[in-house]
Amino acid sequence: MTDSEQSRAAAMPASIRPVILCGGAGTRLWPLSRAQFPKQLASFDGGPSLLQNTVARASGSLFSPPLLITAEDQRFLVRDQVEDGGAQPECIILEQQGRNTAPALAVAAQWLADHRPGEVMLVLPSDHVIDDVPAFHAAIAQALPQVARGKIVTFGVRPTSPHTGYGYIRVDPEALSSGPVVDVAEFVEKPSLDKAEAYVASGAYFWNAGIFLFRAEDFLTEIAQHAPGIAAWAAAAVSGGGADGAFFRPAEDNDAAPIQPISVDYAVMERSRRVAVVPVDMGWSDLGSWNEIWSRSDHDGHGNALQGSALAVDTAGSLVIAGGDTTVATLGLKDVVVVAVDGAVLVSARDRVQDVGAVVKALKETGDSNADLGSVVHRPWGSYQTTDRDARFQTKRIIVRPGGKLSSQLHHHRSEHWVVVTGTAEVTVGERTFLLHENESTYISAGTVHRLANPGKVPLHLVEVQCGTYLGEDDIVRFDDVYGRADQG
């Protein structure tokens, strides 16, 4: 290797580190997306979730295992989805509270600088779609030489409509012919329709997709210059934080002065003079509303997009999603959205879907649990779902992941009958521990200490039938929990 080759190899990293922002909890796509099961974890086509698709499109020879940033209470769900998608996360940074993208990215960059110095970060929101992944990868390859020269590169999506819900990036029209990567002239806020139309006509404006490529150390330099408070806070958060398996908890309440939520666009991009943009056509959308889902779907001859057991009679311009075994039939409607999933139904005029968040807020105020929760409750060891209930009994389907172990516990007011329907359970009842195989059952009387674990290599599915006079989740006395919890099932 010549000196010159060595120097180029040092400048160009071996691979790119995907840094996936997975902290959102938007309600604009309720009821498919809920506070406890946000949009990025949902599937919009019956296949992998948006997060899983995001991970998948940043894998392959060009990429290292991903770093993710998410909320504490989503950690197992995020980890499980990434692993179920076939990837092993490098690290999952757990935010104790959401502070928007600038603090989150500052912590991620600091973690990389401390633990994996010299890496290039590809910042990806976890809840977007990109139809043309080769175009995306080609844009990344075009950006890399600029990144090696210290640029902060953003990806500018060539607008296909005068969308008023996105920010825009302006460039000097002359510069567009100079090469694939162009210096940014200006970041522009979400425009009015008039302005958006002018932007699209000009050819010099691109949608700001929130996707960035830069060296972690370059970003830290910029944030230290333009938002020194955040930089100091992030440095303290990472140096004072602690690992917990694949998880990393920053010391968020650290010695640096407290900081306010702020986006990376405001804090860094609009101020930095190192920012360049790669214009790209890649079939991108942020799936920001049901209308967006409708417009990206295949339509029948009347402009309807139908999913699941949906029948649209004399209906036009509508999106109808029937989840699970639910049937949805529409009659004599125009431009509506009907989404029926997991115990909740939204019926909205299509031009009003931007207000779905307000509807969810109003539902929440009525105390309706369907506002925030789906029927599947996620736990560190797996999940459960109540499938039937009455005054004196309740049935649940319990799924325990391979290696998962529930806490040692007892209930005062209910007995439990367990039937293993798939996989193998390791059951402890009182002093006795035994294996329970498919099509075998056992009984745990009220007041008996018991524990359930999956010692096998495949998920354990178990049907639990609870009998008793009080069936609340809070009738639990916990003795020992491998996940360090005191109050969860």
Add this chain to the structure above:
Amino acid sequence: MTDSEQSRAAAMPASIRPVILCGGAGTRLWPLSRAQFPKQLASFDGGPSLLQNTVARASGSLFSPPLLITAEDQRFLVRDQVEDGGAQPECIILEQQGRNTAPALAVAAQWLADHRPGEVMLVLPSDHVIDDVPAFHAAIAQALPQVARGKIVTFGVRPTSPHTGYGYIRVDPEALSSGPVVDVAEFVEKPSLDKAEAYVASGAYFWNAGIFLFRAEDFLTEIAQHAPGIAAWAAAAVSGGGADGAFFRPAEDNDAAPIQPISVDYAVMERSRRVAVVPVDMGWSDLGSWNEIWSRSDHDGHGNALQGSALAVDTAGSLVIAGGDTTVATLGLKDVVVVAVDGAVLVSARDRVQDVGAVVKALKETGDSNADLGSVVHRPWGSYQTTDRDARFQTKRIIVRPGGKLSSQLHHHRSEHWVVVTGTAEVTVGERTFLLHENESTYISAGTVHRLANPGKVPLHLVEVQCGTYLGEDDIVRFDDVYGRADQG
């Protein structure tokens, strides 16, 4: 008692026999009403079903136990609803096929003439509502003297709107002042809106509610005169028919010439010269469409009628029904109907609900089981409902009525775990019969003959967990069935 008093007592029956027409299977109120669970068996306010309300409004000192006419495959459901409502049916006549109201009433009248001679019949559709029951009873009392004189009395509802979905009854306006019961001048078909408006304005037209009061023998005389084929057929059907507990099966395929479906209005009422009408205001409706349900409901300040966990945001003039634990939220809509019950959702323009039947027909053609079936499957011994399922297991909630007994059976491809959650089960597995109490379980391996019964006084609720590679209902070998079935669970 004087001779004159004796003669009056002979002419006036001791009580009135309600004859309830319970054979309809309309789909205009899908998804609450389905082919296998028709409208009259459904509740529209969370309380008793329309049938139960019909039975209740024809009970008390004025009335004998009801006679019902229904379809063979609804028999247990009808009997159970009547009994659960606290009534004991005098007889349930089972039609092997629906032939509209004239043949049904001819059979009912013939059965009464043969088995309970001299009775007065009150003919009631089972799927209507009457808000003002005292007004209804007062109208019956007014009609009775005319019935004693041989009249066929119908009840004419004073119209509150120019409804084009009802037939009308015309009377001579002069006659209206002569007394509460007026001779009918003419039966009029469902009119155009113009005509209906003129009818309402005239004050001489009443809605034909399909409610009649007459002596069985008088009706048989009229039908013999105006539809002799039906009279002969009904006489042979009843004389050749057979009782089966509370059920009676007419010999429908009898020696008389075959007959065609025809309504009692066409066959008798329009032709008989004995027909009189009692005009009455009693808050009557046939609940013929979702629009009718909407207009009869309490409305909020925006004209919305909401049931269950329903939230209407910027919505007006709409009906929203959220069944069970389902949440429904609407946004930015006007004059729509949303009904979400038991795995099916209808969303319709309110002025299009008369076409719901066509939607159900289209759904049926796609093979969607939600077109005809709800999740609860009714059986002679009770009911069952699948509450969860996957490739290799299925859970059901099984309810066995007191005294109910399933067939002795075996399954080749599945094992069953039974947990009693309420009541007591008598279980036979192989050669052994034993009682299973609340919170006790048992196991039936594939290939083992077994039987379940409820020997107790309260309903038995049992959770069944099936494990196996094939879980279809047709994996059943039946050995002995108290209900004489060969192919049902």
